[in-house]
Amino acid sequence: MKRKQQMTQTRQAILSAAKQLFAEKGFEGTTIRAVAVRAGVGTGTVNLHFPDKISLLGEAIYEDIEAILQRHSLPEGAPLDVRLGELVRPLFEYYARQPALSRVLVKESLMMRGQWGQRFDQQLQTFTGSMKRELLAAQGCGELDPGYPVSTLIEALLAYYIALVIEGLRSEKPEPAELVKRFRRLVSLHTVVGPKDNKGK
Incomplete structure (x- = not known):
């Protein structure tokens, strides 16, 4: 148990070191030796834990994003x-906490x-799957x-989400609250007036 x-x-120390160096020197400028x-x-x-630099970077991203996707509550x-x-x-906030x-x-x-x-394709499917469930539920209640083809709307929302992530990271200080507000604005353009249960209230 102690060895495990x-x-x-050790694995976490390596990942932490890799994240620091990727932020400081970029992917190309980071070497396995520097991480060690x-x-x-x-x-x-x-190399025992991560066979190459791509694996280091992949694990650094995958673990963090997976944790966010698994614990989100709407x-x-x-x-x-x-x-x-x-x-x-939570994704916008994650990127804003460590922009470099x-x-x-x-x-x-x-x-x-x-x-x-x-x-990463599997993570993307998890993300868009959550979108799809919410959009279908909104159609079911008349919102x-x-x-409207849900698949088309998912493509539009995903493209806008990626554009907002890139725009946020290009700024000096990303503002996740503003990015969320703009994303919500696009969603609201496609809704009718609100759930049927709320009409007339």
């Missing part, structure tokens, strides 16, 4: 724009292929036009 705990701590020195371990130890009964706003809020690292993560992850590309 030590390996977990920062983490206080040998290069062989880094307010039941709230308007569609509020629910979808709460879906993207996030610029590297977003830039590199968009073009990842192979195993990590597949894993969203039932004739």
